[in-house]
Amino acid sequence: MGQLWLCLLTLIVLFSLAAPRENVTARIQAHPPVPTMYHQLILSCEVTGDPSPKEFLWEKDGHHDPLQKGPDNILLFPSFNKSHLGTYICRATGSLGTTVATYNLWIDDLANKVFVFPQETKDSHVLVRAKPEQPLQNFTVCLWSYTDLTRPHSLFSYATKAQDNEILLFKPKPSEYRLYVGGKFVTFRVPEGIMANEHICASWESTTGIVGFWLNGKPWPRKGLQRGYTVGAEAAIVLGQDQDTFGGGFDAQQSFVGEMSSVYMWDSGISTLEVRAAMRDSPKKAPIFGWRNFPYKTVGEVYLKP
Ligand SMILES: *[C@@H]1O[C@H](CO)[C@@H](O)[C@H](O)[C@H]1NC(C)=O
Ligand SMILES: *[C@@H]1O[C@H](CO)[C@@H](O)[C@H](O)[C@H]1NC(C)=O
Numbered sequence: 001m002g003q004l005w006l007c008l009l010t011l012i013v014l015f016s017l018a019a020p021r022e023n024v025t026a027r028i029q030a031h032p033p034v035p036t037m038y039h040q041l042i043l044s045c046e047v048t049g050d051p052s053p054k055e056f057l058w059e060k061d062g063h064h065d066p067l068q069k070g071p072d073n074i075l076l077f078p079s080f081n082k083s084h085l086g087t088y089i090c091r092a093t094g095s096l097g098t099t100v101a102t103y104n105l106w107i108d109d110l111a112n113k114v115f116v117f118p119q120e121t122k123d124s125h126v127l128v129r130a131k132p133e134q135p136l137q138n139f140t141v142c143l144w145s146y147t148d149l150t151r152p153h154s155l156f157s158y159a160t161k162a163q164d165n166e167i168l169l170f171k172p173k174p175s176e177y178r179l180y181v182g183g184k185f186v187t188f189r190v191p192e193g194i195m196a197n198e199h200i201c202a203s204w205e206s207t208t209g210i211v212g213f214w215l216n217g218k219p220w221p222r223k224g225l226q227r228g229y230t231v232g233a234e235a236a237i238v239l240g241q242d243q244d245t246f247g248g249g250f251d252a253q254q255s256f257v258g259e260m261s262s263v264y265m266w267d268s269g270i271s272t273l274e275v276r277a278a279m280r281d282s283p284k285k286a287p288i289f290g291w292r293n294f295p296y297k298t299v300g301e302v303y304l305k306p
């Protein structure tokens with residue numbers, strides 16, 4: 001009898017060791033992705049890897065008391081208004097422990113506005129105050145830029161402490177764009193046309209390393225780099241300067257001079273249809289940050305203008 005119990009116990013231990021321990025992750029999604037003033041907005045806390053999270057604790061950054069606590073993974077705003085802007089935190093607790101997700105609810109509605117970088121400096125930039133919640137297996141970055149620079153310049157610089165060129169959209173010369181991922185880059189040759197507002201999107205996926213590039217809504221032949229790499233989530237994200245250290249190490253000779261707008265970043269790939277929607281500032285899916293939900297801080301001489 002004792003031997004049977006021992007046998008059973010051993011089996012149970014072995015089974016629990018062999019059982020896959022999936023990682024529990026949580027993220028907050030907004031429905032609709034871009035809120036409309038005085039309309040309904042729902043934030044939902046989506047948990048993966050835990051079959052049945054039991055309790056959701058909703059908090060708002062800077063507020064002492066929790067907003068809501070219970071089995072409901074939804075935070076409802078019947079009539080969304082400006083007083084609701086801020087950073088929301090969801091703590092989901094289940095049998096596998098507690099997982100935390102945050103969300104920046106912001107609406108600047110910058111549509112029809114642009115950042116103007118009026119002159120070459122070694123410090124003026126826009127700091128994006130949002131970042132992914134988790135390391136990235138996939139990403140897409142899109143933006144409009146308008147410049148008469150012919151020297152190298154940085155458009156979008158995403159640095160981690162370990163790698164300053166973790167993600168970098170760089171234009172070394174008028175006929176070339178470069179996308180860096182984890183310090184390595186691919187080049188896309190583009191026509192050196194008359195000076196014009198240019199819309200670019202670049203995407204990358206880890207499983208294949210494939211990089212997509214779109215210029216003015218047109219897909220370029222795909223290339224690849226850094227298959228299997230993971231992009232760090234602890235990032236400093238800067239527009240208009242190239243970071244050579246985390247949050248700094250700028251070089252005036254690589255600064256952006258001109259106008260930039262409609263900056264979006266997603267933690268997923270993108271289709272050509274979605275690229276074209278982003279060009280018109282009406283993205284189809286929720287970005288990590290986007291032009292209507294764009295927490296930012298300007299540093300030095302950068303102006304937001306209609
Ligand atoms: C879970 O996380 C650990 C460490 O963070 C990692 O090594 C492992 O590969 C992850 N497992 C899955 C299934 O994602
Ligand atoms: C915003 O909504 C809250 C209710 O959630 C309400 O108390 C407040 O008065 C509203 N503010 C404005 C400016 O409409």
Ligand SMILES: *[C@@H]1O[C@H](CO)[C@@H](O)[C@H](O)[C@H]1NC(C)=O
Nearest residue numbers: 137138205206207267268269
């Ligand atoms: C990344 O993209 C690939 C290919 O589209 C997909 O299979 C995978 O699930 C995505 N990973 C994440 C974490 O979204």
Ligand SMILES: [Ca+2]
Nearest residue numbers: 164242243244
């Ligand atoms: Ca750099």
